[in-house]
Amino acid sequence: MSNNTVDSAQNWVIKKRKELLEKEIVVENDENYIFKKDYLFSSSSTAAAVVMGRNANGLREWKLKNGMTLKEFEQPDEE
Template identity: 45%
Template sequence: MLAKGILVEINDGLLFTSDYIFSSVSAAAATVTGAAANGRILWRLPDGRTYAEWEEAENSTPPLNPETEF
């Protein structure tokens, strides 16, 4: 990521210069923390829920039925 210019060194840290799509939330978490990380519990929404909690709530919502929903 450094060689491609996606990350640049600034002071004592690194800065993303553009959006970057990771293969998983854990890959993103590991990149940010610099160690193996479970992104499903590391990432949090502004309301304090973890990514896993958000994902579970999203998946529990029943899909719309196009034949009965208008």
């Protein structure tokens, strides 16, 4: 998880990241944060925004090993 947030990050992103640190769900590493415990986000976009420290569309940001986006995986006929 990025240890930085962009200046335009929404307040809820910053609060959620702080909460994850306080609860030791993520811990600081040399250059980033690492999840030490499983955490279920309410949506793929929430997860992406918190992990990346910026606004994000989870359907486009999350990718499988083969490069396919989550959107392509979930809705293959709509792309």
